Amino acid sequence: MELGCFLPPVLWAAQVLLAASSEALQCEGPVSTGDSACHPGDDRGSGEVDFQAKGYTFSRPLRLVVSYDWLILQGPATPIFEGDPLALRCQAWRGWPLTQVTFYRDGSALGAPGPHREFTIAGVREADSGHYHCSAVFQSPGPGSPETASSVAVTVQELFPAPVLRATPSPSPQEGSAVTLSCQTKLPLQRSATRLLFSFYKGGRAVRGRGLSPELQVPAASEAHSGSYWCEAATEDNHVWKRSPRLEISVQGPSRSGAPPALNPAPPKSVAPGMPAAEPPRPLPPPSSPSSGGPGPPSPLQASDPHLQHRMGLLLRQMQDVRVLLGHLVMELRDLSGHLKSEARKGPTKQV
Template identity: 80%
Template sequence: MKLGCFSPPVLWAAQVLLAAGSESLQCEGPVSTRDSGCRPDDVGAREVDYLARGYMFSRPIRLVVSYDWLVLQGPAAPIFEGDPLVLRCQAWRGWPLAQVTFYRDGSALGAPGPNREFSIAVAREVDSGHYHCSAIFQSPGPGSLETASSVAVTVQELFPAPVLRATPSPEPQEGSAVTLSCQTKLPPQRSATRLLFSFHKGGRSVRGRGLSPELQVPAAAQAHSGSYWCEATTEDNHVWKRSPRLEIRVQGPSSSGAPPTLDPAPPKSAAPAPPSPQQASDPHLHHRMGLLLRQMQDVRVLLGHLVMELRDLSGHLKLETRKGTAKQV
């Protein structure tokens, strides 16, 4: 395999066998200067190209030159949940192989066969482990069974399970606004990955998948009380995770005193007391007070009619009594 840096006047190449690495080499300058050289990278691999001394450098790669008959080639970049994982069993000088077998943590992953490549379409964290391969070399190889050194493969978490939070509180007052936020975080290497969020209450969906991690409730009502949870998923649906449940309890309007009593015969000059500032600031309570006042007025009208009926009945009874007395005389 050839490695080359194609930015004139630099051109470096070598015949090597690429495998999972143990050391990173960082080039400090173009080969055409005396300051050229490569040294072990003590800082750590960078994720992007960078400038130094006026030159543009690519991100480092990990390289191992092996003298083994058989080498297992692992992924060069970090592997995250949902990524494909591909391993290749490479022979010296590309000689033909038979009875190729792949292993993870010492256990065979399948029956021996001619395929030199092992792949997992959608990797999970449980796929992490130490992999190696074995194969029999065919002519012009030695004809013996050879085993490659193991390679450590770590499948990293793409994002943690989301947490559902309510702002300003999971116990909002009736009529107030509340926001549900489905919170999780992507690693810097995958910050461009787009996640979709959905919200659920009990066993039904409240909002389908969308790019916004928030659900707005402009005015909370008693019907909004319940157990909520959210789900975050990648656009390809390869990785999805659910949050723990969050209980939302909408609180009814607060009352500052004892409930008003009804006076069956209030004085005509009495007027209802004006609402307190706290009551005036609460539109729901103000509405209920208005209904109560109208009901009191209706009761007063009914009592007036009742008094008139009683007077008529009393006059009628007196008249009947007088007639009865006159007949007896």
């Protein structure tokens, strides 16, 4: 028989037993009909035993605490996690009838006195941890005999931490690339069989409803996928649910090729004798604001789009290069004009 074909048995009972009362120990799981044995624990001296059998798995030892008080509070015998039900029982000696039963947590009453001996919570939270005890009045022996039970510590363990949302390969992907959002959390070993459901949100809108997969696939990211994301992990009964911190996704635009090379103007030629030197071209003024007519700060669109700023810079440099070339052309025209005027003043040459 394979070990993995059934769940391991669980030995359970109330955490505290009252002397002279009877409690049943129940083993939930497969029943062994083969060879089995029960051996005292090694150097434990606490009454715990180890169970051995061929082809079977067995429960962990359970410690029983026997009390000789008139009134005790019976609590959970196994570790309790968020979302588990909690049942506390106020038990009297030999089951004598009680009245005005009151339950307390950390010294504060959890309700008015009444006839009910049990206090239950459908799904506990970590805030329910504390020291519990009960008080009651015995109806017999003797009229109106009040008693108070010793406190029992109840510690509610975290079922799973708040999830963390991560983006793979990066929260700033290039447009058109694939992105995977992972809602990451971890269950304790004792509750590894618990099923969690995951959901994803963008802002206040659900992107994907609850499902077993902790991942959300985006095959091709676009600018519309940019935004603030968060995820939620919850148990199937919704007794425990937790949200992740927000994660900003910023999809980058497509990469652009390098800037075109700037024009290299030819070096200026020497000016003809007698001609004034051409004034070097001045740089172009910065673009003026449409409203004031003068230079002003860049518009919000320019400040928010680095690609637009880059293209405008290239355009300004090219305009300056064109201005320089126009200056050189003007100087060439002046040289040619001066040369033509000089030839006109000399007149036609005479034949000898």
